[in-house]
Amino acid sequence: MTVLDSLxxxxxxxxxxxxxxxxxxxxxxxxxxxxxxxxxxISLRVAPGExxxxxxxxxxxxxxxxxxxxxxxQPTAGTVEVPGHKxxxxxxxxxxxxWLTAAxxxxxxxxxxxxxxxxxxxxxxRLLGVVRLEGAGAKRPHELSGGMxxxxxxxxxxxxxxxxxxxxxxxxxxxxxxxxVLHDELTRIREEVGATVLFVTHNVREAVRxxxxxxxxxxxxxxxxxxxxxxxxxxxxxxxPEVAALSVVITEHLxxxxxxxxxxxxx
Amino acid sequence: xxxxxTDTNRDLEAGLDALELGPVEPRRSWWRQALYxxxxxxxxxxxxxxxxxxxxxxxxxxxxxxxxAVGSELQDQWSKxxxxxxxxxxxxxxxxxxxxxxxxxxxxxxxxxxxxxxxxAFRPLISGLQSLPSVVxxxxxxxxxxxxxxxxxxxxxxxxxxxxxxxTISGIDQVPxxxxxxxxxLGARGLTLARHVLLPAALPGYLSGLKQGxxxxxxxxxxxxxxxxxxxxxxxxxxxxxxxxxxxxxxIVGILAILVVGIAVxxxxxxPLERRVLKRRGLLTT
Numbered sequence: 001m002t003v004l005d006s007l008x009x010x011x012x013x014x015x016x017x018x019x020x021x022x023x024x025x026x027x028x029x030x031x032x033x034x035x036x037x038x039x040x041x042i043s044l045r046v047a048p049g050e051x052x053x054x055x056x057x058x059x060x061x062x063x064x065x066x067x068x069x070x071x072x073x074q075p076t077a078g079t080v081e082v083p084g085h086k087x088x089x090x091x092x093x094x095x096x097x098x099w100l101t102a103a104x105x106x107x108x109x110x111x112x113x114x115x116x117x118x119x120x121x122x123x124x125x126r127l128l129g130v131v132r133l134e135g136a137g138a139k140r141p142h143e144l145s146g147g148m149x150x151x152x153x154x155x156x157x158x159x160x161x162x163x164x165x166x167x168x169x170x171x172x173x174x175x176x177x178x179x180x181v182l183h184d185e186l187t188r189i190r191e192e193v194g195a196t197v198l199f200v201t202h203n204v205r206e207a208v209r210x211x212x213x214x215x216x217x218x219x220x221x222x223x224x225x226x227x228x229x230x231x232x233x234x235x236x237x238x239x240x241p242e243v244a245a246l247s248v249v250i251t252e253h254l255x256x257x258x259x260x261x262x263x264x265x266x267x
Numbered sequence: 268x269x270x271x272x273t274d275t276n277r278d279l280e281a282g283l284d285a286l287e288l289g290p291v292e293p294r295r296s297w298w299r300q301a302l303y304x305x306x307x308x309x310x311x312x313x314x315x316x317x318x319x320x321x322x323x324x325x326x327x328x329x330x331x332x333x334x335x336a337v338g339s340e341l342q343d344q345w346s347k348x349x350x351x352x353x354x355x356x357x358x359x360x361x362x363x364x365x366x367x368x369x370x371x372x373x374x375x376x377x378x379x380x381x382x383x384x385x386x387x388a389f390r391p392l393i394s395g396l397q398s399l400p401s402v403v404x405x406x407x408x409x410x411x412x413x414x415x416x417x418x419x420x421x422x423x424x425x426x427x428x429x430x431x432x433x434x435t436i437s438g439i440d441q442v443p444x445x446x447x448x449x450x451x452x453l454g455a456r457g458l459t460l461a462r463h464v465l466l467p468a469a470l471p472g473y474l475s476g477l478k479q480g481x482x483x484x485x486x487x488x489x490x491x492x493x494x495x496x497x498x499x500x501x502x503x504x505x506x507x508x509x510x511x512x513x514x515x516x517x518x519i520v521g522i523l524a525i526l527v528v529g530i531a532v533x534x535x536x537x538x539p540l541e542r543r544v545l546k547r548r549g550l551l552t553t
């Protein structure tokens with residue numbers, strides 16, 4: 001435990017960084033009612049424009065962490081700050097509204113944000129252009145493929161005009177080819193928009209492919225176990241040797257975390 | 268990213284989209300569609316008529332009129348304008364009763380679906396009322412309102428309201444929680460959330476509740492008309508009059524008229540509406 005603590009402390013940024021952080025999570029602890037501890041004393045600082053991947057096995061509370069940052073849940077202890085922004089959130093399912101067309105789904109987000117009617121149409125077209133679905137605006141969600149739906153969901157998230165984008169395993173349900181293309185897309189769009197991204201996944205290679213930094217969470221309760229800087233220039237390929245090499249290292253750490261639970265179960 | 272790479276990605280993505288969507292199937296032409304959905308019920312009807320005729324001509328049951336006897340009775344009643352008048356009056360009472368029921372039941376349903384205490388308190392009662400045959404309200408209604416249109420409306424309301432309330436509740440219950448969470452993330456709360464997310468999402472379940480509500484309205488009205496003949500001639504009363512005259516063909520003509528109106532309302536109003544809503548959401552495969 002002391003080793004892990006010292007690892008974590010080493011990465012706490014200095015005060016200059018803290019002042020300009022896009023997301024500050026401090027001592028965050030969560031339990032539901034009288035249930036078990038889900039998250040234990042999580043502290044994270046995400047710099048503006050940073051792409052932070054949160055990696056962990058089942059039961060590490062990844063989704064709970066994002067819900068707390070999004071303000072959908074209240075922390076048991078600790079604080080979450082997202083200065084100046086209401087973060088937008090993307091789920092594993094696109095969750096597009098089936099009674100609206102793709103364009104209307106994006107437009108609803110603009111409308112709820114208070115964008116005027118005249119401006120909405122133009123902005124919707126621009127956002128569909130960002131995810132390269134200019135021609136698909138009139139289609140309904142069920143007429144789109146899984147990858148296209150997730151891109152509409154991304155356009156809808158971008159429509160909130162938040163500089164902080166929270167993503168909860170958004171590509172987990174897609175096939176490998178589509179996921180690979182969407183990784184490229186997300187890298188491009190994030191550069192274009194200059195957004196800060198907090199991306200939750202259980203896929204080590206995906207985390208290394210996308211992130212500037214990877215935070216490894218332990219499970220039950222979720223604690224920051226380790227973190228890794230990814231110093232590989234973008235655009236990366238998921239199958240490149242650099243990505244593979246770092247993935248091997250992180251996977252070892254992840255497996256060590258999981259093995260600790262085997263000891264717990266037998267002892 | 269370099270421009271060349273961006274272009275390659277764009278093509279890659281366009282190719283993926285095209286592959287995933289597949290070719291668009293051509294639509295059936297209108298006459299093929301009419302043949303496809305219209306022919307089987309017509310053939311089934313002709314078959315039933317043939318069986319009926321066969322029974323009458325081989326066994327000569329003294330208390331079953333032949334199709335032709337019913338046909339001439341129908342012609343007779345039609346020429347006197349009694350069927351038209353019955354359909355007009357019954358449809359008027361049924362439709363108005365249904366609309367009033369909808370107006371009363373919808374807010375009750377929304378309240379019961381969203382307020383847990385109300386639901387726990389009233390849901391068993393509503394479900395019980397739904398399984399209660401509304402004909403049991405007829406004697407009470409006659410004691411309260413006499414033989415008037417009020418009696419008819421009361422029985423229709425008691426039949427339709429529980430069914431629409433239950434339909435509204437299950438429509439709202441079936442809304443995926445994720446839709447509401449997305450609405451929350453997008454900044455919708457309270458009435459805005461209800462208007463843009465909750466109510467549109469609940470529409471398919473609500474519509475099937477309305478459809479069932481209409482069926483209950485129509486049934487209840489017929490029961491009331493059969494027992495409590497009010498001032499105006501309805502289809503239920505048509506049957507009762509025929510029975511008093513011991514006219515078996517007349518009774519069957521009344522039953523057929525009630526059946527045809529029921530089918531017509533569904534075919535002209537509810538089915539197209541339901542199909543349209545489901546089709547737009549990709550919940551209908553044909």
